[in-house]
Amino acid sequence: xxxxxxxxxxxxxxxxxxxxxxxxxxxxxxxxGVPVIQIGGRIVVGFDRPKIDRLLGL
Numbered sequence: 001x002x003x004x005x006x007x008x009x010x011x012x013x014x015x016x017x018x019x020x021x022x023x024x025x026x027x028x029x030x031x032x033g034v035p036v037i038q039i040g041g042r043i044v045v046g047f048d049r050p051k052i053d054r055l056l057g058l
Contacts, residue, residue: 002049006058 003010015022015034022032029036029043037044039055052058 002047002052006056008056 013021013025015025025034025036026032028038029045031045033045035045035047037047037052039052042055044051044055
């Protein structure tokens with residue numbers, strides 16, 4: 001919802017339904033917790049709004 005409010009395009013992946021996506025998420029983030037957000041090649045684990053805003057230039 002936050003990304004929609006900010007007008008940010010995104011792709012949502014439900015790792016509870018997609019084993020390959022889960023493996024990829026763990027490989028990239030080293031974590032199984034969600035959300036994991038990738039912005040420009042940078043990984044954000046959890047909803048760290050200040051970091052997300054900084055990476056998005058908001």
